[in-house]
Amino acid sequence: xxxxxxxxxxxxxxxxxxxxxxxxxxxxxxxxxxxxxxxxxxxxxxxxxxxxxxxxxxxxxxxxxxxxxxxxxxxxxxxxxxxxxxxxxxxxxxxxxxxxxxxxxxxxxxxxxxxxxxxxxxxxxxxxxxxxxxxxxxxxxxxxxxxxxxxxxxxxxxxxxxxxxxxxxxxxxxxxxxxxxxxxxxxxxxxxxxxxxxxxxxxxxxxxxxxxxxxxxxxxxxxxxxxxxxxxxxxxxxxxxxxxxxxxxxxxxxxxxxxxxxxxxxxxxxxxxxxxxxxxxxxxxxxxxxxxxxxxxxxxxxxxxxxxxxxxxxxxxxxxxxxxxxxxxxxxxxxxxxxxxxxxxxxxxxxxxxxxxxxxxxxxxxxxxxxxxxxxxxxxxxxxxxxxxxxxxxxxxxxxxxxxxxxxxxxxxxxxxxxxxxxxxxxxxxxxx
Amino acid sequence: xxxxxxxxxxxxxxxxxxxxxxxxxxxxxxxxxxxxxxxxxxxxxxxxxxxxxxxxxxxxxxxxxxxxxxxxxxxxxxxxxxxxxxxxxxxxxxxxxxxxxxxxxxxxxxxxxxxxxxxxxxxxxxxxxxxxxxxxxxxxxxxxxxxxxxxxxxxxxxxxxxxxxxxxxxxxxxxxxxxxxxxxxxxxxxxxxxxxxxxxxxxxxxxxxxxxxxxxxxxxxxxxxxxxxxxxxxxxxxxxxxxxxxxxxxxxxxxxxxxxxxxxxxxxxxxxxxxxxxxxxxxxxxxxxxxxxxxxxxxxxxxxxxxxxxxxxxxxxxxxxxxxxxxxxxxxxxxxxxxxxxxxxxxxxxxx
Numbered sequence: 001x002x003x004x005x006x007x008x009x010x011x012x013x014x015x016x017x018x019x020x021x022x023x024x025x026x027x028x029x030x031x032x033x034x035x036x037x038x039x040x041x042x043x044x045x046x047x048x049x050x051x052x053x054x055x056x057x058x059x060x061x062x063x064x065x066x067x068x069x070x071x072x073x074x075x076x077x078x079x080x081x082x083x084x085x086x087x088x089x090x091x092x093x094x095x096x097x098x099x100x101x102x103x104x105x106x107x108x109x110x111x112x113x114x115x116x117x118x119x120x121x122x123x124x125x126x127x128x129x130x131x132x133x134x135x136x137x138x139x140x141x142x143x144x145x146x147x148x149x150x151x152x153x154x155x156x157x158x159x160x161x162x163x164x165x166x167x168x169x170x171x172x173x174x175x176x177x178x179x180x181x182x183x184x185x186x187x188x189x190x191x192x193x194x195x196x197x198x199x200x201x202x203x204x205x206x207x208x209x210x211x212x213x214x215x216x217x218x219x220x221x222x223x224x225x226x227x228x229x230x231x232x233x234x235x236x237x238x239x240x241x242x243x244x245x246x247x248x249x250x251x252x253x254x255x256x257x258x259x260x261x262x263x264x265x266x267x268x269x270x271x272x273x274x275x276x277x278x279x280x281x282x283x284x285x286x287x288x289x290x291x292x293x294x295x296x297x298x299x300x301x302x303x304x305x306x307x308x309x310x311x312x313x314x315x316x317x318x319x320x321x322x323x324x325x326x327x328x329x330x331x332x333x334x335x336x337x338x339x340x341x342x343x344x345x346x347x348x349x350x351x352x353x354x355x356x357x358x359x360x361x362x363x364x365x366x367x368x369x370x371x372x373x374x375x376x377x378x379x380x381x382x383x384x385x386x387x388x389x390x391x392x393x394x395x396x397x398x399x400x401x402x403x404x405x406x407x408x409x410x411x412x413x414x415x416x417x418x419x420x421x422x423x424x425x426x427x428x429x430x431x432x433x
Numbered sequence: 434x435x436x437x438x439x440x441x442x443x444x445x446x447x448x449x450x451x452x453x454x455x456x457x458x459x460x461x462x463x464x465x466x467x468x469x470x471x472x473x474x475x476x477x478x479x480x481x482x483x484x485x486x487x488x489x490x491x492x493x494x495x496x497x498x499x500x501x502x503x504x505x506x507x508x509x510x511x512x513x514x515x516x517x518x519x520x521x522x523x524x525x526x527x528x529x530x531x532x533x534x535x536x537x538x539x540x541x542x543x544x545x546x547x548x549x550x551x552x553x554x555x556x557x558x559x560x561x562x563x564x565x566x567x568x569x570x571x572x573x574x575x576x577x578x579x580x581x582x583x584x585x586x587x588x589x590x591x592x593x594x595x596x597x598x599x600x601x602x603x604x605x606x607x608x609x610x611x612x613x614x615x616x617x618x619x620x621x622x623x624x625x626x627x628x629x630x631x632x633x634x635x636x637x638x639x640x641x642x643x644x645x646x647x648x649x650x651x652x653x654x655x656x657x658x659x660x661x662x663x664x665x666x667x668x669x670x671x672x673x674x675x676x677x678x679x680x681x682x683x684x685x686x687x688x689x690x691x692x693x694x695x696x697x698x699x700x701x702x703x704x705x706x707x708x709x710x711x712x713x714x715x716x717x718x719x720x721x722x723x724x725x726x727x728x729x730x731x732x733x734x735x736x737x738x739x740x741x742x743x744x745x746x747x748x749x750x751x752x753x754x755x756x757x758x759x760x761x762x763x764x765x766x767x768x769x770x771x772x773x774x775x776x777x778x779x780x781x782x783x784x785x
Contacts, residue, residue, distance in 0.1 A: 114751065122753075126484065162692070169555070169692045204477045204757070281512060284464070285492060370476040372483050372490035373462075381462065381492040391495075394664050396473065396689045396758065401666075 058412075062405025068194035068207060069149040069157045071120055071183060073099040075128060079140035087133050092125035096147065103188075104179060115176055119183075121148040123196075123208045148196070149189070151206040151399035153180055157189065160398060171398070197406065201372045202388065206399030209392070211407050213374045217287055217367070217382030218356060220375060224291020225298060225355050230348050232295075233302030234337075237344070240303075241310040242332050261300035268297045269361030277365060284366035285381040293361045298351035305347020309340040342429035349422040353415050359386045385411045460511040463491035463734050467501025467518030468614050470547055470683055471720050474759050475518050478742045481753070488734030493518075498614045505723065506531035515728040515735060519721045520547065520614035525785045538726035538779035542739070542770050544748050546760040548684035548709035548717040549619050550696040551606075557676040560592070560599065560697040564715060567699075568627030569595045570604050571658050573651040581633045587653045607661040607668045608652075608681035618718045619681055623699070625649040626715060669694060684709060684717075685758025709760045717760065726777050743771045 075095050082090040097117050101107065107116050124147035131145055132138070152172055155161045157180070167173045172180075183189045200210025244250045272293035276282045282289050313336050321331040362368060368387050375382035383391070389411065392404040465475060472495040483490025496504065498519045505517035506527060523541065531539055551562060569575050570592065574584040592599035609616040628634045628649040638645045652658050661668045665682040669690050672680045679697065684704060687696050696704035700715050708714040722742075729735045746752050750761050761767070772778075 118756070165692065171689065171691065204473065204480055283460075283512070285494070366494050368494060370472070370479065370493040370495075372480050381464075393666060394469075396665070396683075396685045398689055 058405045058408050062402055062407075062409050064158045064160075065197060065402040065406035066194050067158075067191040068196065069154040069189060069191050070146040071149045071153070072144055072146050072188040072190075073120070073124075074102070074142055074144050075099045076142045077132060077139050082132065082139050084136065084139065087129065087136075090129075090132075092128045092132075093122075096120060096124045096128060104182075112175070115173075116179065118150055119153055119176070119179060121150050121207045122205055123148050146190070146192075148207045151397055152176075153189075154207055155399055156180055157191065158402075160402070197403070201374050202370060202383070202391070203372060204370075204395075206395075206397050206403055209400070209403055211385065211388060211410055213371060214383050214385045214388035214407075215410075216375050217290075217371075218384040220287035220378050220382065221290040221294060221384055222352055222356060224288055224378060225294045226348070226352060228291065228295040229298045229302055229351065233299050233348070233351075234306050234344055236299075237303050237306030237310060238332060238337065241307050242336065243328070257300050257303055261304060264360070265297050265358055266360040266364070268293050269364030271296065272361060273364045283379055283381075285369050285371070285383075286379045287367075287375065287382050288378040289365050290362050290367050290384065291378075293365060294355040294358060297358065297361060298355050301351040301354065302344075302348050305350070306340070306344040309343025309347065310336060312343065313339045339431065342425050346422045346426045349418050349425070353418040353422075356384075356414060356418070357386050357411065359384075359390055362387060385414070461733050462489040463516065463732055463738050464514045465491055465493045465516045465518065465722075466496045466504045466514045467494075467516075467722070468498040468520040468720070469495040470498075470520040470614055471518035471544065471722060473685065473757055474544065474720070474754050475722065475742075477754060477757055478738065478747055481747070482734065482738050482741050486734070486737055488737055491734065491738055498617075502527045502531075502723075505725065506534055506536055508534045509536055509725065509727045511732075513725075515725050515732050516738075517723050519723060520718065521617060522719070522721060523723060523780070523785065525782065528780065528782060528785060532782075536725055536727070538777075540724040540726055540773060540777050541780045541784075542722050542724065542743065542774055543762065543766065544720050544722060544742065544759070544770075545754065545762050546709055546717050547720055547758075548704050548714055548760060549615060549622065549681060550684055550687045550704040550716075551623075551679050551681055551699065552672065552687055552694045552696045552704075553679045554672050554676040555693060555695050557602075558600070559695050560679070561701070562599075562697050563596070563630075563700050564623050564627030565630045566592070566596045566599065566627070568624045568630075568649070571606060571652055572624060572628070572648070573653045574648060576631055576634065582637075584648065587655070587657075589657075602677050604657040605659065605675070605678040606657065606681065607659045607671055607678055609665075610660040610662065615681070615683060619716065620650045620652065622716045622718060624652075683758070684760070688758045706755075706760065720759075723780075724774075724777070726779055729777060739774045743767075743774045 201213030203209040321335045389407045392400045479491040501517035577583040593601040665686045668680040702714045
């Protein structure tokens with residue numbers, strides 16, 4: 001570069017050296033490279049920003065759902081009102097209400113009493129019943145028990161209902177707020193970890209609603225999906241990759257499998273409705289049918305991933321096996337399949353994660369439903385986690401907003417775990433050739 | 434590998450076991466389908482039943498009124514639903530189809546009323562609308578002023594164009610899509626109600642019913658009416674972000690969000706609980722559910738569910754459903770439907 005140029009001969013134009021051309025374009029090429037890198041970086045930063053905005057907005061809205069406001073009541077367990085031989089028939093709701101009335105003797109009108117009763121959740125009477133069943137010796141005494149507060153009180157305590165606005169602009173009037181403040185002064189209000197959210201089924205009362213029912217439904221559905229799609233998917237991939245002749249038919253099958261992977265999932269739901277429900281007469285809203293439909297949806301993903309895993313096993317392994325006299329089946333089951341299995345499992349887990357987050361096909365087969373009882377088997381009516389999120393997002397009660405976000409967090413946690421497991425399996429068992 | 438095979442076989446066995454259970458063919462819970470508007474109320478009753486009795490909690494699917502009637506009328510038997518919720522009355526054609534499919538005895542139960550509100554953000558001023566304003570603002574074709582019988586594509590851009598007493602704010606209404614029962618009811622009660630105020634359109638109803646319907650029921654498609662999906666919570670959030678926009682949804686969402694949004698006056702009446710209950714608020718509709726009589730004795734919990742829903746503590750004037758936003762019926766009507774449920778009086782084609 002710094003070399004002085006040799007003097008050009010008279011008349012003839014200087015010969016252009018390659019180095020000069022390179023040098024001339026060098027600055028531009030560096031610029032271009034920097035620009036290219038910057039674009040890539042911006043793309044990553046943008047997607048990370050979107051992701052963090054999503055996480056922050058969900059997290060900030062949802063973290064309060066993991067806590068539940070409780071109210072302490074002094075309930076008199078009147079031995080005359082509770083039949084010791086049949087605890088279930090006693091009027092527990094009445095006892096809770098009497099306790100409330102005792103705390104606020106100044107409330108007398110019927111209208112105000114109704115408002116007062118609404119401070120505690122309708123679930124309070126079930127909690128009281130549980131307590132009495134476990135502590136029979138307390139009958140006749142006055143006990144102090146923490147019961148869940150109503151969702152409006154919960155929202156007030158958590159600050160989602162503002163106290164500093166005029167009363168016609170919020171759901172609780174000044175009198176109700178003063179009751180809550182009175183209870184707060186007496187230290188009769190606390191927030192504690194919301195176990196109901198993890199152990200309960202769906203409910204129309206936000207303070208009693210939980211995700212356990214939906215989680216069980218998701219579990220049964222995924223078991224069916226896994227049990228069907230993994231063996232079928234792997235068998236299809238092995239046949240196509242190792243045994244099938246290459247001809248027009250296998251080409252058509254391949255195109256169709258790739259096509260099927262891109263079909264919108266609602267189409268599988270329609271298929272499920274027509275075939276499993278209407279033709280085979282399987283029950284609506286059952287995890288069994290949901291699993292069958294999701295199997296159809298995840299099959300192409302698993303087949304494609306499994307074929308890729310089989311392709312990555314070097315031909316020398318196959319040739320060596322065949323060379324020492326193994327049959328084709330022995331070659332596949334003893335050598336190729338074990339080597340390809342980590343890749344197949346990764347594909348399967350990703351397919352399962354996809355199935356876990358799916359709602360559209362389940363709409364058609366009746367799994368978008370209000371189900372309170374925890375499903376106990378493959379044919380019990382049930383719903384799944386993403387459907388539960390959808391149903392809560394559509395509920396008018398303000399408190400369901402935080403439940404929705406909290407349920408999204410739980411679903412995301414499952415998805416992250418599954419994807420992390422896929423990466424772990426790949427890292428641990430993957431072999432490079 | 435062998436372990437994997439054993440595992441897969443075990444799973445397959447579990448699935449087959451599940452399948453064989455299905456074929457037993459009985460159901461010990463009530464299956465309910467239908468309107469998403471009745472869903473929030475029916476679910477509360479179902480939950481109450483599940484918690485206070487030994488029956489299983491009924492299963493409730495939100496399929497929309499039309500979808501519900503379709504599933505309900507498919508036949509008699511455990512694979513078909515027992516009850517369908519509806520945010521409108523059953524159509525004659527639907528009942529005819531039910532009877533054709535063997536569902537000969539259908540019991541109609543009215544549960545209460547629901548108001549449809551037009552609301553905007555609290556940051557903006559409260560609007561005083563009439564049904565005629567809503568028709569002129571949202572119909573696809575509107576009458577040409579002064580020329581009877583002539584229509585033109587809706588030229589109104591701001592509310593002031595519709596009615597000089599309204600502010601000069603762009604017409605922007607977020608509402609449900611055509612598949613929604615709320616949309617059906619809004620179009621029928623608010624828009625058709627408003628169109629009827631114009632003399633020649635009212636006369637048109639007798640002359641040419643289909644032209645009348647097309648004029649009253651077609652919503653404009655030039656962007657002034659924005660289909661915001663079935664999720665009413667989403668509409669509430671969008672209204673908060675855009676104070677100029679109006680939203681259309683059920684009363685219960687206004688009731689839950691009084692700190693963020695306000696309901697517009699319609700024909701001089703504000704959408705309050707009392708105004709809807711006494712019928713003075715014009716845009717309100719009745720909610721129903723329909724019961725398959727043939728299932729009442731075969732499915733456990735049916736009678737208990739019907740009794741719970743029609744009890745005074747549920748759909749009564751101060752029942753728990755009113756806490757959820759249901760507008761109760763007058764006492765006489767409640768008593769009437771309680772008797773209908775008690776005697777299971779089926780609906781006749783001539784009633785419709």
